[in-house]
Amino acid sequence: MRALLATALVIATATAALAGPVDFANGWKEQRLSLFSSNDYVFGKTLGLVSEGSVSIAWAPVARADWGAKGADWRWTVAQSVPPTDLSLKGGDDRNISLYFVFVPDALAPGLEGANIRSLLGNEDVRILQYAWGGNHPRGQVIPSPYGPTGQGATIALRQAGTGTQTESVDLAADYMRAFGGEKGALIGLAVSGDSDDTDSVIRAAIGDLVLR
Template sequence: MRLLLSAVFATCAAVSASAGEVSFNNGWQEQRLSLFSSNDYTFGENLGLVSEGSVSIAWSRVDREDWATSGASWNWTVAQSVPATDLGRKGGDDRNISLYFVFVPESIAPDLEGANIRSLLGNDDVRIIQYAWGGNHARGEVIPSPYGPQGQGVTIALRQAGTGSFSESVDLEADYARAFGGEKGALVGLAVSGDSDDTDSVIRAALGNLILR
C-alpha cells in the first residue's frame, strides 16, 4: 500500500499547499453501509483504500470557508480493478473509487454544520455528485443514482474500469446545473468510497492532492 500511495505523487505533478487543499490526516471517518462489510482506509498525505468484496464510505465535513467551492482537482491511482459494471444498476454497480461532493441550500447549511453523513443522506434538500472511476460509460455521462430519493444524487463517469494513475479537474457549478438544474448550494461534505461487493473482487486504490477552488 505504501508504494501505491506514493504512486499518486510519482506519476502526477505534485500540487503545492494552498487555500482549499483538503487534508486526509484529520476529520475523516468511515461509515459502514453494511454490518458485515467494510473497506480498509489509510489516512495521511493522501487516502488509500483496499476493498475485498466489500463497500463503505470515508467522509469528512467541509469547513465554512470552502462552502462556496465551485471546482475541484485531484489525482488518483488504481493498482487493482473491479470489472466493468453498469453504474446505474442497483446491486450491480461496483466501481474502483468514487469521490462525492455533498451540497445543501445555503440557507440551511449552518443548521447542518454538525450533521453526520447518515443525516445528510437522509435529508431531502441534499444533492450529491459522485465522480466515479469504474463501469464502461462514456466520460462525462451523468447517471442517476439508483439509491436514495429520486433526483437527489447522480454519478458522473470519469474513468472506465481499469488501472493507472490520472489527474482530474471538474467544474462543480456546471456539473450541478447539468445534473439537477439551477445553482448549486453550499458544499458541506466530501466522501470517498470503493465498492467491490457485487463482483466479489479486489480494489487497491488511492486519492490525493484534492484541491477545492
C-alpha cells in the same frame, strides 16, 4: 490483507509529495453501509483504500471557507480494478473509487454543519454529486443514482474500469446544473468510497492532491 494494505500505503506515499490543501489525515471517518462489509482506509496527505468484496464510505465535513467552491482538482490511482459494470444498476454498480461532493441550499448549511453522512442521506434538501472511476460508461455521462430518494444523487463517469494514474479537473457548478438543475448551494461534505461487493473482486486505489477552488 497486510500485503494489500502495504500496497495501498505505497500508492498513497507516491502521491503525497504533490498533495493539495485537502488533508486526508484529519476529520475523516468511515461510514459502514452494512454491519458485515467494510473497506480498509489509510488516512494521510493522501487516502489509500483496499476493498475486498466490500463497500463503505470515508467521510469528512468541509470547512466553511470552502462552502462556496465551484470546482475541484485531484489525482487518483488504481492498482487493482473491479470489472466493468453498469453504474445505473442497483446491486450491480461496483466501481474502483468515487469522490462525492455533498451540497445543501446556502440557507440550510449552518444548521447542517458537522452532520454525519447517514443523516444527510435522509435529508430531502441534500444533493450528492459523485465522480466515479469504474463502470463502462463514456466520460462525462450523468447517471442518476439508483439509491436513496429520486433526484438526490447523480454519478458522473470519469474513467472506465481499469488501472493507472490520472489527474482530474471538474467544474462543480456546471456539473451540478447538468445533474440537478439550478444553483449548487453550499458544499458541506466530501466522501470517498470503493465498491467491490457485487462482483466479489478486489480494489487497490488511492486519491490525493485534492484542491477545492
